[in-house]
Amino acid sequence: MPSIDALDAIVIGSGPNGLAAALTLARAGLSVRVYERNATPGGGMRTDELTLPGFLHDQCSAVHPLAFASGFFRRFELDKRVRFVTPTASYAHPLDGGRAAVAYLDLERTADALGVDGPAWRAIIGPLAREADAVAQFTGSQLFQVPRHPLVAARFGLTAIAQGGPWWNIPFRTEEARAMLTGVFAHTTLPLPSVAGAAAGLTLASYAHARGWPVPIGGSQSIVTAMVDDLVAHGGELVTGVDVQSLADLPDARVLVFDTHVEAAARLAQDRLPASYLRRVSRFRSGNGVCKVDFALSGPVPWANPELNETATVHLGGTRSEVARAETTVASGRESDDPYVLVSQPSLFDGSRAPAGKHVLWAYTHVPAGSRDDRTEAVIRQIERFAPGFRDLILATAVKTAVDMEAYNPNYSGGDISTGLPSFSQLIARPVASPDPWRMPGQGLYLASASAAPGPGVHGLGGYYAARSALRHDFGFRSMPSLAPA
Incomplete structure (x- = not known):
């Protein structure tokens, strides 16, 4: 007692x-x-100086799509306690040749930029973005229950099935729209296509056009x-x-x-x-792990497409098929030679993160569980692919392998965040x-x-x-x- x-x-x-x-x-x-x-x-x-003095890096989470959507944070009124900047674009996905697909906070701007695939984007993401609060309630609780908003849940489930199987390309005609959804689906460590990966990605994509993906000032x-x-x-x-x-x-x-x-x-x-x-x-x-690389830079990332500077979050990996191949490779227990890389440059929107004129870049790539591989060079190569000259801006790097991630936080078993x-x-x-x-x-x-x-x-x-x-x-x-x- x-x-x-x-x-x-x-x-x-x-x-x-x-x-x-x-x-x-x-x-x-x-x-x-x-x-x-x-x-x-x-x-x-946590936010720490991982590379050089004056460069503040987020240890794990950097951009917070759930800060304005989570039922807990809304009750806590986090937006009244912490200063955030919400970029005009939530995330972006570059392709070779300077092309890029950008998920702007404005759904109509996004659809217009996608051209022939604009109507499909409106049809798939629009209804979920308009019901983002219901999506947040449904996905932010246990799925082992009767949903409070059954029609929204049904639409969400059918969309996840449509984008979670081998038929996922049917609605789209361009690589831009396909790649943009795939990049957000790949936030999970699952092979693609998958229903669970699509569900997670659709949730984030819905918030992208509702309240955006905010960046907290100060990290x-x-x-x-x-x-x-x-x-x-x-x-x-x-x-x-x-x-x-x-x-x-x-x-x-x-x-x-x-x-x-x-x-x-x-x-x-x-x-x-x-x-x-x-x-x-x-x-x-547990799932597969991540290898995280932080960069101190002498200037902003020199993206071949300058529209990428409107967002703090960029998904790298090329076309839908390239990203899917990289994620399936990792799921099979091997490192990808052409990996999916998720990067964030919060210093574009928060000057407190780095000395004047300098920048921080946060990046991770998926690796097999328990990997000891330092993937810094693979990450740099993938960034260079879409931002020629990036390597010349690097002042310092800090890396955590999947094993290091678990040592930092035992909840990340095998590097599974x-x-x-x-x-x-x-x-x-x-x-x-x-x-x-x-x-x-x-x-x-x-x-x-x-x-x-x-x-x-x-x-x-x-x-x-x-x-x-x-x-x-x-x-x-x-x-x-x-x-x-x-």
Whole structure:
């Protein structure tokens, strides 16, 4: 039994989901303490000088499509707490010969620029963008439930099937439109085409034309700072530099919330969990990894197509078939010679990221799980393909292989930044099929990480849902506390 001086709740891990859980519980008036293994909070939302002094690089997340769409962040009113810049274009995809497809915030501008494929783009993305809030509700909760907006969910599902199979080219006549969708589909580490990859990409593409893909001023760390400030303001505690290896090392608490990979949660709590649950979560699989490369640059990326300077996010890899081939190669356990590369240049919109006239560039490419390969040269070659002269601007680089990514954050098993393969089956059952997947069967145990529904992304929803479940089941709350600024 907990002692009389026990805490109400302990949260292990201070990523966006852990902090969302902690501040929600603290807002309810509970005593909450967060334990973080690193010296600073944030998980994948840290911003540090990785290359040279004065160059601020985001450790994992850089651009935040979910900042204005997430149900948690909207309740938290993140846009009132953190300064964002929303570029006029959400993402872009260059092709050889100086061509490029650009997903502008303005859907009509995007469709007009696509020419003959403009009507198809309007027909596929337009209805979802107009119902972006419903898309956010449907995709930002567990899929193992009856949707609140069944017609939107049905349209979304049919579109994902249409773009997730070998018939995905049928609506389009040009490489530009095909490539632009493929680039956003490839945010997952799945082979393409796939229904799960299409679903993830369609979600992001919908937000691109609704509220855009904003960039936080000062880096992703500014989001962490806002969340920690709210936690502390409501009586919560944050303890850093503590790597929890056993629950016996923690003080008594009525509730334990794990912002960890489900494997770590199961290991720490195995004495409190039934064997049947341990068997079920043992089948939860991690996906492939990423190799991340950060650059300090003497100037902006010299894109062959200057329209790419309207966005912080660029998808590289060439045509739809080239990107699909690269992702399928990685899914088969091999490195791609011509990889898909996701890059972001936030310093175009936030001058605080680099010294005057200088820039930072954030990039990653997909690699097999557990890869030790340094893919810096492959990334540079792919950028040079669409930005001749890029190499001459490089002042310094910093690389994290897939193994390094796991060392930085153990939730990234094998370098998997999704904390679990985002396959269709593992989005329905994440980590198990349950009407309340955040509530573990042990008394007072909850899973809040991206291993739980709704899965990967900086949205805080896994933590919010875990806290909501704990408030109802362990503390008897019938309504949830307000998360809005005082």
